Amino acid sequence: MSDFAHSEARYLALVYRQLMRHLDEELAPADLGPGRYLYLYALQAKDGRRQQELADALGLDKAAVTRALARLEEDGFIRREADKEDGRATRVFLTSKGRAKQAFLEGAASNSLEKLLRPLTVVERERFGKLLAKIALPLLDP
Structure with a gap:
């Protein structure tokens, strides 16, 4: 019988939850x-993506993306418009308000990761990043 309390799955879940806590703290001032x-x-990495492309890049289902984008649009961070090449598709663009958040978002991500990875040496961080990429990248490109 496996020991779930000391399994990779549990550790990944704990790390993810802690990263989300750190990010939540960092992002709180910007609501x-x-x-x-x-x-x-x-x-910010690629503005004007198709909505489905954004869902695929984030590994999220279409319905969740639609709900989140509706809220971001309502709050003035993005705008959506029909794709000129394919009227069935929707493209998503940052507004000036959304673009203005770039430095803040980068800082929040950096601070959150720094808090999370603080126990690791530089070499361990590099190795950890490579191992995570080895697992995650194939999941993003099915």
């Missing part, structure tokens, strides 16, 4: 939770 942050961060 952005960790979930909404992901969309703005992804759009």
Whole structure:
């Protein structure tokens, strides 16, 4: 019988929850939770993505993306418009308010990761990042 209390699955879950706590603390002044942050961060990397492309990049289902984008649009961080090449698709763009958050979001992400990774040496951080990428990258490109 496996020991779930000391399994990789449990450790990954604990690390994820702690990262979300750190991000929540960092993002509180901007009234952005960790979930909404992901969309703005992804759009800062590539603005004007199709909504489905954004869902795929984040590994989230279409319905969750639609709900989150509706809230971000309501709050003035993004705008959505029909794709000129494919009227069935929707493209998502940052507004000036959304773009103005770039430095804040980068700082929040950096501070959150620093808190989380503080116990690791530089070499351990590099190794940890490479191992996570080895696991995660194939999941983003099915």
